[in-house]
Amino acid sequence: MDERARERLREHLVGKRHELTAKLQRIQDNLRRGLDPDSAERAKQLEDAVVVDTLGREARLELQQIADALRRMDEGRFGICASCGSPIGDARLQAYPYATECIDCATAGEARRVGS
Numbered sequence: 001m002d003e004r005a006r007e008r009l010r011e012h013l014v015g016k017r018h019e020l021t022a023k024l025q026r027i028q029d030n031l032r033r034g035l036d037p038d039s040a041e042r043a044k045q046l047e048d049a050v051v052v053d054t055l056g057r058e059a060r061l062e063l064q065q066i067a068d069a070l071r072r073m074d075e076g077r078f079g080i081c082a083s084c085g086s087p088i089g090d091a092r093l094q095a096y097p098y099a100t101e102c103i104d105c106a107t108a109g110e111a112r113r114v115g116s
Helices: 003-032 039-075 090-095 103-115
Strands: none
């Protein structure tokens, strides 16, 4: 991946981090709201809170993946497969900028997990 494409990807990741941080704040604010005293409404709110909490966990995971990708960029390890040391294809990085493995290693790892 050339330097220009890498910089565009960095900007995308930083923007995504900002977006997710704002989303996570909204989720946390939602979870802190008081529950309605009406039992039927309270049950619905508790059900909604479970969904919102799951969304929060997903946002935190993606934020960690973004932080890891940005750190790999800073350290010069971005785009290098953690398993075999080969370059990760540009198309894969564009589609999945958090990738730590080339498509061959990721596919082999998935096959091992499914086969076990």
